[in-house]
Amino acid sequence: MGQHESASVSDEQIVFQPEAPAAAADTSLSWTILVVDDDPQVHTVTLLALSKLTVHGRKLRFLHAYSAQEAYSCMQQEPEVAVVLLDVVMEQEDAGLHFVRRIRDDLQNHAVRIILRTGQPGYAPELKAIQDFDINDYKTKAELTRTRLITSVTTAVRSYDQIRSVLQQQRGMEEIVHASSRLLxxxxxxxxxxxxxxxxxxxxxxxxxxxxxxxxxxxxxxxxxxxxxxxxxxxxxxxxxxxxxxxxxxxxxxxxxxxxxxxxxxxxxxxxxxxxxxxxxxxxxxxxxxxxxxxxxxxxxxxxxxxxxxxxxxxxxxxxxxYYDELTGLLSANKITAQIDSHLSQADRGMLVIAIDVDNFSEINDALGYEYGDQLLCTIAERLQTHFIGSFSVARLAGDTFCIFGPEQDLQPQLVFSVLDEPFDLYDTTSTIPFTLGIVRIDDFTGRGTDAVNRAILAMKQAKRSARSRFLYFTRTMQEAIQHRVNISRSLKPALLKNEFQLHYQPQISALDNSIAGVEALIRWRRPSGELVSPQEFIPTAESTGLINEIGRWVVREAVHKAREWSETFQRGIRVGINVSMKQFYSTSFLPFMSHILRESSVDPGLIELEITESLVMQDTERVIASMVNLKELGVRIAIDDFGTGFSSLNYLLRMPLDRLKIDRSFISNLETNVRSKSLTQFLIQLGRQLNLEVIAEGIETVGQLQITKELGCQEFQGFLYSTPLPEDDLHQLFRNWPEVLASKSSKWNYSENS
Missing domain, CATH: 3.30.450.40 (GAF domain)
Structure with a gap:
C-alpha cells in the first residue's frame, strides 16, 4: 500500500486506525484467509472487520504477509488458503499481480480465491489480467465498506469451497482411473x-x-x-x-x-x-x-x-x-507355438517340431463311436506325455493331430513310432493304430512358431499323399512351392483388377460337315512380364481363397458377350462352352447372375453351354439337378465335362436336363493301344446317344483317335489335332480361313475327312 491512512470502523466504511486483532479461529474448523499488504494498519482493520464472520458454520483463521515474497512462502507452507486479500502495489508497482501469476502458474493453485485491494486506482489491473488470473474481485480501498468486504469474502470462501470440492473429486477420479488401470x-x-x-x-x-x-x-x-x-x-x-x-x-x-x-x-x-x-x-x-x-x-x-x-x-x-486342451489336458496349439517362438527368439539350435496324425481317425469314429474316439485320443496323449517329458513339449493341435517339440537328438521318428505302434487296449478291444508324421528342423527354418507347426502339418499331409513313407521332413522344395502359392494368391486380385486375364478359345468340330460348331472358353493369365501362369496353378488357389466366384463371373461375362458379338460378325451362331467351378455353381448368386448377364448381352441363350464336371454332380446330386432345372429355364445348354470319370448313376443321368456329354481325355489317349479304353469309349458314346444326348470327344491329338471316335459315332471333336486354344484375334482368322486350314491339315493326316 502506497499511502497510509488512519481510520475508524463504521458499518459502511472501513476507516484505518490501530485496533487489537481478533483471536484466530480453530484451525481444524476454520477457513484460512491470507492478508497481504505492506501497511500493518490494513491487517489490523481487516481482522476487526472480519473477526466475527462465519461461513458454512466455520470461522476465519488469518495469516499475514507484508510483501509478495513473504506471501509466496506462506502459500507454499499453507496450501489450504481459501482467500487472499491482496494489495496490488507493494515493494513494486506490479508486485501483487506478479504474486498472483506465481500462485496460478508456479504453485498450480487454482482453487484459492483472490480479492485485489488498492489505495491507488491508477494502478488498477486491466480487465484481461483479472480474467487470465481468475481474480475473484477488485476493489479500491475507498469503496470497500465493511459490508462489501464481508460480502466479497463470504462469496469468495463459498466459491473456494465449491471449487475445492470439484477439484478433489476430479483428482480422486483421476486417481481411480489410474488405480483401475494398474489393477487391470x-x-x-x-x-x-x-x-x-x-x-x-x-x-x-x-x-x-x-x-x-x-x-x-x-x-x-x-x-x-x-x-x-x-x-x-x-x-x-x-x-x-x-x-x-x-x-x-x-x-x-x-x-x-x-x-x-x-x-x-x-x-x-x-x-x-x-x-x-x-x-x-x-x-x-x-x-x-x-x-x-x-x-x-x-x-x-x-x-x-x-x-x-x-x-x-x-x-x-x-x-x-x-493354452490347454480340454479333452486331453495337453498343451494347446497356442501354447506350443508360443514356446517355439520363445526358442526361436533365443536362437536355440538342434530342435524338432513333429506333427503327428492318426490315420483314418474319422473311420474309427464312425465305426466305434465318438466315445471310443475320445478315449483313444486321451490314451495317445497319455503315452506321449509319459515318454516325452523334461525338455519336451507335447500338444494336441486339433482333432486327431498332435505335436511334439524337443531336442532332435532325442526325438527321432523311429522313437515316436516305437511309442505309438504298441497296441491300444480300449473297451476290451486291442487295436494297432497307424500314424503319419511331418517334421520340421528348426535349424533349417525361418519364421514364427505358427509357421513351424503349419509346415510340420504340411509335411505330414504330403507324407499321407505320397503313401511311400510314414513320415517326411519339410524341405526347401516344399517351402518354394508354398511361397509360389502365396505369391499366386497375392497376385490374383490385382490381376483381375488390371485385366491380366484373357480368354483363349479351342474349336469344337462337327462330325457332320467338319465345320466349327462351337468353342470352349479357357482362361489364361499373362502377367505384365509376359509370364504365362497355368490354370492348373492359379485355379485351385482361386478356389481356396474364394476369388473363384469373381474370376468365374468375369469369364462368363466375357464369353457371353463374345458369343453375341460373333453372331453379328460372322452372321451365324457359334456355341461357347464355359467351365463352371463347384463353388461358383453352388453359389446362391449364380442363377441371378446368369439371368442378368443373358439379358444384358441380348445373346441367344442356346449359344451358351455351361460345363460342369461329373465329380461336382456326384457331391450333391439332388441340389445339382435342381440348379440345372433352373438354369435350363433360362434357355442355356448344359454339358457334363470329364464324363466317365465320376461313376455317375444312370438314374441321375436320366433325371438331369443335359444336352451333351464330354468324354474325358483319359479314355481318348489310350484308344489306339488299349482295347478296354476303346470298349469303354464305345459304351459311353452309345449311352449318350441312347439318352438322346450329343457326345463330344476331348483331347483328340492323333488321326487314329479321330478315326476311331468317328467310327464309334461321336458327333463332335476337340483337341490339338484340330487346334490349340487360340486368342480371340487368331480365332477370328481361323473362322475366316477354316476350309483352307482344314484342307491343309487333312492333306497331312493321310486320312480323308469325308470318309
Missing amino acids: SHHSMQPFAEEVLRQISTVLHQQIHGLICFSADDSPAENPVVLTGSGRFTDSSRQPLDTLDPDPAAAYVRSTIRDQKSRFEDTRIGIHLEEQGHRFTIFLGLTDKLETNQRKLLDVLLTNVSVGFRNIGLFQRLEQHA
Missing part, C-alpha cells in the same frame, strides 16, 4: 491383491493397515488365507489368518465373513466380496476418519476391485482354455 494390468491373484492395498492407500491419501484374505466354499470360513498385508500386516502374506490372533483385525475379518456383508466404521472397514465360490475379505485399518468424498471414491474403487477379482478368475479360465 495384473492377471494373477497375488500381485493383484498387493496392488489393491497400494491403490486404496493412494486414493485415500493415508497409510492403510490392510489385509486381503481368501477362502473357497469348501474351506473353513473361520481361517482364510492372508493373500497380502500392508502397514503392520506387511509380513502376514501367505499365512493362515489365525497366525494374527489375538489382533482385533483377525476377529473383524471373521465377523465380516460370517455376516457376508461389508462394514464401515470410523477407522475400520471390512469389505466382503464373493465371486463364483471364492470369498475375498478386505480389512482396512485407517489412520484418519474418511470424509464424504473419500467414502464415495472408495466405493467406486471397490467396485473396480470387485470387477478385477472377477476378471482374474475369468482370465485364469480363459488361459486354461487357450
